[in-house]
Amino acid sequence: MAExxxxxxxxxxxxxVQAVKSIDLEIADREFVVLVVPSGCGKSTTxxxxxxxxxxxxxxxxxxxxxxxxxxxxxxxxAMVFQNYALYPHMxxxxxxxxxxxxxxFPREEIRKRVDExxxxxxxxALLGRKPRALSGGxxxxxxxxxxxxxxxKVFLFDEPLSNLDAQLRVQMRTEIKKVHQSVRTTTVYVTHxxxxxxxxxxxxxxxxxxxxxxxxxxxxxxxxxxxxFVAGFIGSPAMNFLPCRLERMGACxxxxxxxxxxxxxPASRTARYEPCLGRPMVLGLRPEHLTDxxxxxxxxxxRLDVAVDVVEPMGMETLVHFVIGATPxxxxxxxxxxxxxxGVLALHADMGQMHLIEDAAGSVV
Amino acid sequence: MSSRPxxxxxxxxxxxxxxxxxxxFAVFFLTPPVYMLITSLKTSAEIGGQAGSPWxxxxxxxxxxxxxxxxxxxxVFFFNSLKVTLCVVAVSMAIxxxxxxxxxxxxxxxxxxxxAGVFLTYLVPDSLLFIPLFQIIGKLGLTNNVWCLVxxxxxxxxxxxxxxxxxxxxxxxxxxxxxxxxxxASWMQLLFRIFIPVALPGxxxxxxxxxxxxxxxxxxxxxxLYSSDQMVLTVGILTExxxxxxxxWGRIMAGSLLAAMPPVLIYVFLxxxxxxxxxxxATKG
Numbered sequence: 001m002a003e004x005x006x007x008x009x010x011x012x013x014x015x016x017v018q019a020v021k022s023i024d025l026e027i028a029d030r031e032f033v034v035l036v037v038p039s040g041c042g043k044s045t046t047x048x049x050x051x052x053x054x055x056x057x058x059x060x061x062x063x064x065x066x067x068x069x070x071x072x073x074x075x076x077x078x079a080m081v082f083q084n085y086a087l088y089p090h091m092x093x094x095x096x097x098x099x100x101x102x103x104x105x106f107p108r109e110e111i112r113k114r115v116d117e118x119x120x121x122x123x124x125x126a127l128l129g130r131k132p133r134a135l136s137g138g139x140x141x142x143x144x145x146x147x148x149x150x151x152x153x154k155v156f157l158f159d160e161p162l163s164n165l166d167a168q169l170r171v172q173m174r175t176e177i178k179k180v181h182q183s184v185r186t187t188t189v190y191v192t193h194x195x196x197x198x199x200x201x202x203x204x205x206x207x208x209x210x211x212x213x214x215x216x217x218x219x220x221x222x223x224x225x226x227x228x229x230f231v232a233g234f235i236g237s238p239a240m241n242f243l244p245c246r247l248e249r250m251g252a253c254x255x256x257x258x259x260x261x262x263x264x265x266x267p268a269s270r271t272a273r274y275e276p277c278l279g280r281p282m283v284l285g286l287r288p289e290h291l292t293d294x295x296x297x298x299x300x301x302x303x304r305l306d307v308a309v310d311v312v313e314p315m316g317m318e319t320l321v322h323f324v325i326g327a328t329p330x331x332x333x334x335x336x337x338x339x340x341x342x343x344g345v346l347a348l349h350a351d352m353g354q355m356h357l358i359e360d361a362a363g364s365v366v
Numbered sequence: 367m368s369s370r371p372x373x374x375x376x377x378x379x380x381x382x383x384x385x386x387x388x389x390x391f392a393v394f395f396l397t398p399p400v401y402m403l404i405t406s407l408k409t410s411a412e413i414g415g416q417a418g419s420p421w422x423x424x425x426x427x428x429x430x431x432x433x434x435x436x437x438x439x440x441x442v443f444f445f446n447s448l449k450v451t452l453c454v455v456a457v458s459m460a461i462x463x464x465x466x467x468x469x470x471x472x473x474x475x476x477x478x479x480x481x482a483g484v485f486l487t488y489l490v491p492d493s494l495l496f497i498p499l500f501q502i503i504g505k506l507g508l509t510n511n512v513w514c515l516v517x518x519x520x521x522x523x524x525x526x527x528x529x530x531x532x533x534x535x536x537x538x539x540x541x542x543x544x545x546x547x548x549x550x551a552s553w554m555q556l557l558f559r560i561f562i563p564v565a566l567p568g569x570x571x572x573x574x575x576x577x578x579x580x581x582x583x584x585x586x587x588x589x590x591l592y593s594s595d596q597m598v599l600t601v602g603i604l605t606e607x608x609x610x611x612x613x614x615w616g617r618i619m620a621g622s623l624l625a626a627m628p629p630v631l632i633y634v635f636l637x638x639x640x641x642x643x644x645x646x647x648a649t650k651g
Contacts (some may be wrong), residue, residue: 051548053544073547074550074551074552076548078548080539080544080548082544082545083622085541086541086545087544087545088546089564090563090566099549100548100549101557103550103551128641147549151549205472267600299630
């Protein structure tokens with residue numbers, strides 16, 4: 001068990017490309033931290049720097065109180081699960097899991113005990129004698145996790161471990177990973193581009209963009225209080241609606257002008273906060289789930305919004321309605337019973353208590 | 367539309383074409399060994415006789431084989447070939463595997479150029495090399511010594527074997543060595559416990575190549591060896607069984623077939639491993 005500390009870490013390549021631009025991150029002992037970003041934004045590089053598979057160009061990485069910048073991967077006491085499993089094809093499942101322990105000259109009984117225990121946790125006891133080629137994708141990924149668990153390392157590193165699995169298996173394995181972490185409580189750094197994985201697994205989510213950390217926080221905090229437009233748009237599915245707007249006075253309060261005809265009232269509690277933005281071009285951020293059908297009891301901050309429906313997508317438990325406000329496409333998440341038809345007009349309630357006001361130029365949330 | 371050939375008839379024509387090409391190939395390459403076998407089963411008188419078809423054996427005999435096996439010189443040639451080949455294969459594979467591993471995985475300054483250089487070395491014909499090599503061997507005092515071949519043959523085998531192995535090692539997913547390094551393996555453990563077992567088909571291909579080169583090369587033994595007790599099979603058969611303008615065709619053919627046996631056996635026994643892809647299951651796919 002150990003805390004991980006990344007201080008001003010930089011990774012540059014010879015061509016002048018900076019994959020990681022001075023990031024700072026403190027990960028507590030036993031914490032499950034998920035780095036989430038669209039592909040190519042430096043998350044895997046960061047993880048590989050912690051693993052020791054990439055040299056660090058600048059800054060420091062500490063694991064369990066030790067500066068590990070110049071320590072090779074095998075001496076960092078970490079275990080890593082790769083996206084494409086990376087099982088040793090010529091070894092049985094048992095030998096794959098035991099390999100690290102054998103190299104460290106553990107006694108035979110201890111190896112057997114640990115492998116059996118990990119196999120029991122992952123429900124792969126029956127597979128111990130098989131070769132990787134005789135396993136399904138999900139089973140292979142379990143073995144890869146087993147190989148990490150048996151080592152009892154200070155830190156688990158997961159590099160997009162579920163990306164190669166089909167949708168159903170991914171959900172199942174996600175639960176497995178969470179269950180494993182709950183039982184072994186090892187500090188975990190997990191990299192993914194899937195925000196659902198990040199939200200469901202993490203104690204804290206780290207959103208990265210262009211090699212920088214945009215925001216760090218518990219999943220609910222990132223969902224409800226995104227710091228930037230990037231985070232607001234990345235967390236949540238379907239993505240948040242971003243509607244160009246201007247703030248206007250509406251009596252004693254403020255209103256968000258979306259078009260000539262649409263003006264939505266801003267909750268009075270936010271007047272002081274938003275007043276400096278009066279008259280400037282801004283962006284209204286409102287999630288589809290906060291732009292919904294009129295429901296009882298009516299939300300206190302709900303503002304009525306009539307829209308012309310373009311596309312209706314029934315999802316079973318809910319229906320997604322697509323429309324255009326001004327010239328901007330937007331989406332609402334409504335009850336399946338809502339009578340939405342393409343070409344018709346639908347009355348929606350915008351839950352302005354959940355709105356985000358975003359600086360158009362800087363992209364920061366006010 | 368009706369004039370277009372169906373998929374089935376297209377496939378049938380493709381199959382017929384393949385069979386015709388393969389049959390032609392088999393005839394072209396199998397005719398010489400079959401003719402050798404037929405000749406080796408004839409007496410000298412029958413070989414010299416002009417009557418009848420040369421493809422028919424009228425009085426089959428194993429005398430040519432028995433003569434050769436009973437000939438102490440032939441046995442010396444055989445064991446010289448064997449010891450040289452075993453040593454050359456061991457030396458060549460040790461050098462090639464280590465070189466290929468470092469060139470494929472341990473990225474260092476100039477490794478790419480060096481890898482290309484290894485292959486270019488293979489393109490230099492041995493007929494160009496044997497004069498400077500003769501001087502080196504002479505200075506080492508190894509002329510007319512069968513062990514000089516253990517120094518010479520790796521110059522032919524190592525570049526190609528290294529090239530084959532670089533390809534095999536490069537095809538092993540990078541995550542496999544990263545997983546092993548994190549598991550605690552050193553570079554040597556990575557090579558011996560992961561790379562060599564996983565790249566076994568490549569190692570076998572390279573071994574077969576080194577064996578064939580060492581067993582079958584004529585030029586170097588012909589240039590460097592001239593005593594019967596130092597000769598290997600390729601040159602020994604020529605010098606022992608061709609005396610002036612007298613060719614003992616029956617025994618030459620029997621000797622050549624016997625000499626070809628070890629490489630054939632090696633191919634037969636190792637072919638299954640050679641074809642088997644051992645990386646299945648390592649990663650997704």
